[in-house]
Amino acid sequence: MDKKLQYVKKELLRREIPPVLLVLLLLAVLLLNFLLYMHLNNVSITTGQPDVDSSLCPFGYFRLGSLKNCSPWLSCEAINTEVRKLKCVGEGAVKKVFLSEWKENKVSLSQLANSELKEDFLHGLKMLKALQSKYVVRLLGYCEKQFTVLTQYHPLGSLKSLNEMLDLPRYKGLNTWHRRFMLAIDYVSIIHYLHNSPLGTLVMCDSNDLDKVLSQYLLTSDFHVLVNDLDALPLVNKSAGRLVKCGHRELQGEFVAPEQLWPYGEEVPFEDDLMPPYDEKTDIWKIPDVANFFLGHVEGSDIVRFHLFDIHAACKKKNPAERPSAQMVMDTYRKMLTLLFREAAMPGTREML
Numbered sequence: 001m002d003k004k005l006q007y008v009k010k011e012l013l014r015r016e017i018p019p020v021l022l023v024l025l026l027l028a029v030l031l032l033n034f035l036l037y038m039h040l041n042n043v044s045i046t047t048g049q050p051d052v053d054s055s056l057c058p059f060g061y062f063r064l065g066s067l068k069n070c071s072p073w074l075s076c077e078a079i080n081t082e083v084r085k086l087k088c089v090g091e092g093a094v095k096k097v098f099l100s101e102w103k104e105n106k107v108s109l110s111q112l113a114n115s116e117l118k119e120d121f122l123h124g125l126k127m128l129k130a131l132q133s134k135y136v137v138r139l140l141g142y143c144e145k146q147f148t149v150l151t152q153y154h155p156l157g158s159l160k161s162l163n164e165m166l167d168l169p170r171y172k173g174l175n176t177w178h179r180r181f182m183l184a185i186d187y188v189s190i191i192h193y194l195h196n197s198p199l200g201t202l203v204m205c206d207s208n209d210l211d212k213v214l215s216q217y218l219l220t221s222d223f224h225v226l227v228n229d230l231d232a233l234p235l236v237n238k239s240a241g242r243l244v245k246c247g248h249r250e251l252q253g254e255f256v257a258p259e260q261l262w263p264y265g266e267e268v269p270f271e272d273d274l275m276p277p278y279d280e281k282t283d284i285w286k287i288p289d290v291a292n293f294f295l296g297h298v299e300g301s302d303i304v305r306f307h308l309f310d311i312h313a314a315c316k317k318k319n320p321a322e323r324p325s326a327q328m329v330m331d332t333y334r335k336m337l338t339l340l341f342r343e344a345a346m347p348g349t350r351e352m353l
């Protein structure tokens, strides 16, 4: 900013503007910048905050809206006696999810729906425990022997219904490029968190098409994104040369990354043992498609798309090693939000400063 101010000063001096006016102008510029930064700080809630939310409790405890204290995760016994199932609100390959009630709170009870997928269910629970943070749905309890997990309930449901929600009269005011871009930043921040998690680099594998991706994330009532389904989250360890595969079956289509496709052509039948493994850059490949969904088609979405063109082109590099890290995508998104927001708030200031 000092450089910018020096430049403005020099320019103004060159044009021989009276010193009083100069001082006033500089003050005005400073004030505008100050107000803008204050505003941006309020707006980009997810920017620059530590991973651990202050409303979180120590490991093994949780806090819910109306409750003041941290309670320990509910055990099998507490779940069986204190939780009442109300209705089924979702079903995936692994779990059946019920809106339920616990001490006058709405909670979400997930139960194993396919007994062949016990491993996945337990892996998801393990991840949920280990990754509790502002990016992950809050764990309230679990019962391993009955294959049930209790989490915070989010009435807006998964990201699949984002467009329907934003069309409701009550949320219409939130259907702006700015809000939508902030959701995309939330999403990329979650990918960044998973790629740099306390457990190491985790790949979001349950993501073979856009709808699948969207169904693994929840939309909170204050319009933020949380990751909910952590059942398919293998660990990459580059220093140990350990890569991953998302499942044992052949993947097809353009949504998955090219390195996830069978590389030996149609003449050679698919064989899992011959399929080469890959790393977390498959998540980066998918970011532009998910971001496009978030941006939608409102006034200003296309301008955001235009500004994200280069970073998205980089995400779609065929060679995974050439794709940017989640950190780079996240930084670019945040920079663009600041830039575009400044443009929208004070048209022409970019040229002036």
Ligand SMILES: Nc1ncnc2c1ncn2[C@@H]1O[C@H](COP(=O)(O)OP(=O)(O)O)[C@@H](O)[C@H]1O
Pocket: 089, 090, 091, 092, 093, 094, 095, 096, 097, 108, 110, 137, 151, 152, 153, 154, 155, 157, 158, 214, 215, 216, 217, 218, 228, 229, 231
């Ligand atoms: N805490 C929750 N609040 C509201 N809806 C939820 C919650 N958890 C899951 N759901 C709904 O249930 C669906 C399936 O949940 P998910 O955990 O992805 O199951 P699966 O492992 O079988 O894919 C989600 O896409 C979402 O619509």
Ligand SMILES: *[C@@H]1O[C@H](CO)[C@@H](O)[C@H](O)[C@H]1NC(C)=O
Pocket: 199, 200, 201, 237, 238, 239, 240
């Ligand atoms: C990765 O592998 C190395 C070497 O085997 C090991 O020391 C390290 O703990 C592993 N890291 C993670 C995150 O598992």
Ligand SMILES: [Mg+2]
Pocket: 092, 093, 206, 215, 216, 229
């Ligand atoms: Mg799911």
